[in-house]
Amino acid sequence: MFDIKWIRENARAFDEGLKNRGLEPVSAKLLELDEARRRHLTKLQDAQSRRNAASKEIGKAKGAKDEALASKLMAEVAELKEVIQSGEEEERQLIHALEEALSVIPNTPREDVPVGADETENVEVRRVGAPPKFDFTAKQHFEIGEALGLMDFETAGKVSGARFVYLKGALARLERALGSFMLDLQTDTFGYSETNPPLLVRDDAAFGTGNLPKFAEDLFKTENGYWLIPTAEVSLTNMVREQILDEDALPMRLTAWTPCFRSEAGAAGRDTRGMIRQHQFSKVELVSITTPEQSLDEHERMTACAEEVLRRLGLAYRTVMLCTGDMGFASQRTYDIEVWLPGQDAYREISSCSVCGDFQARRMGARYRDKASKEVRFVHTLNGSGLAVGRTLVAVLENYQQADGSVIIPEVLQPYMGGITRIERPVG
Structure with missing residues (x-):
């Protein structure tokens, strides 16, 4: 199975290897799946960072006796928790989709292998x-x-x-x-x-x-x-x-x-x-x-x-x-x-x-x-x-x-x- 990072960096060589096997290029499809995974991961990381920051702000608001702000921040943290939990499930699905696509792709031939159909x-x-x-x-x-x-x-x-x-x-x-x-x-x-x-x-x-x-x-x-x-x-x-x-x-x-x-x-x-x-x-x-x-x-x-x-x-x-x-x-x-x-x-x-x-x-x-x-x-x-x-x-x-x-x-x-x-x- 291929490393998606290697495909990102060698998309042309990867597709050429598949072409030599008589197969259609698939790097674009794989990189699209990978990009969706990476975008979602960034979104999750941002949500986690905001949750951590909001949690700290709750303590400060309570220390300042600002209960209204504290309540607002607590509601935000609860919402972010749900977003992260559902996002983690979506992340697993995105990873599975990428791995499933990678798992059915054959190895690419070495350069010294003769190119032929059968x-x-x-x-x-x-x-x-x-x-x-x-x-x-x-x-x-x-x-x-x-x-x-x-x-x-x-x-x-x-x-x-x-x-x-x-x-x-x-x-x-x-x-x-x-x-x-x-x-x-x-x-x-x-x-x-x-x-x-x-x-x-x-x-x-x-x-x-x-x-x-x-x-x-x-x-x-x-x-x-x-x-x-x-x-x-x-x-x-x-x-x-x-x-x-x-x-x-x-x-x-x-x-x-x-x-x-x-x-x-x-x-x-x-x-x-x-x-x-x-x-x-x-x-x-x-x-x-x-x-x-x-x-x-x-x-x-x-x-x-x-x-x-x-x-x-x-x-x-x-x-x-x-x-x-x-x-x-x-x-x-x-x-x-x-x-x-x-x-x-x-x-x-x-x-x-x-x-x-x-x-x-x-x-x-x-x-x-x-x-x-x-x-x-x-x-x-x-x-x-x-x-x-x-x-x-x-x-x-x-x-x-x-x-x-x-x-x-x-x-x-x-x-x-x-x-x-x-x-x-x-x-x-």
Whole structure:
């Protein structure tokens, strides 16, 4: 969320950033709301000053035995008290109106982000590995999984509806192996601290990361008011809400492997078959809390940590920088990592790594004390997938499929698979 003072001083840059996202300028509307708030505050302060002065004059009038003046002043003080009380309620309403307007405005992109309308204008940064070549027609993951008898969408549909799946036997174990491998890599090699966070959060936590109020329809909500997390980013980032951290504690790097829940309200008709876009899925999330000076280097580091998963799995991928029109709500700059899927003959997103600047920190009240100046400043926050476990399983199935319908287990996963090196259809 933006500081209205910054918008007052940088209205043109603010509107330009929104224009690059394909949005209309709103600084004039926001500054009008702010001006109304400030005018009202001045009016309240004047009323309070007059009340204080009149109260002192009452004592003087009584001391001079001027009861008529004292009575007049007492009536004025009583009237001013009512004016102030009603004015304070109006002030709360004006503040709420401004904060509500600010809360639905996305972050503005950094200057190095390519300007564009949608995903067709994203810019490829690098391409790693060569897609495999088969001497047979590559199948999609759901064709492979169903033929193995280990991926059951039909029963899941009866139990839960569309966009759910039962994974069975070796495929269930493969998903567990992938999650464990990713966690071990991020903690042991890259120094992220493993966390097992809550899956249910309050309104203010979802607000802090930018999921509320604008994206409520994309979330699942319980009847008693909790939100199911769409990603562990929400739980992990909010660990520092309403805190003042020591600079020596930064950068703070956190990771978690959790179920994630999304209603996919805006995805009607997209990826309706298979595991690409589901209501429930698991993901290894990466979150960093940094100083402003550290955040850009941390963004490159986080992206490299996510890419390393694909490198070790031997999967071809490309990394793209999202254009302004394709970025997430809280992001200043985002890299998407897209893995090659032979069954679709296309690269598909498997991770997004974003730097958010102080956008989320302001919503959460997350700050740190600068060691040199002792100044209290907002932290910067970053988040990324390291990786989406279900989509990685999809990529393994499609890239390691064999002509006979079996699937080879990548070497780095074999220690997690209890000696299984190939997944075949169970006998009997």
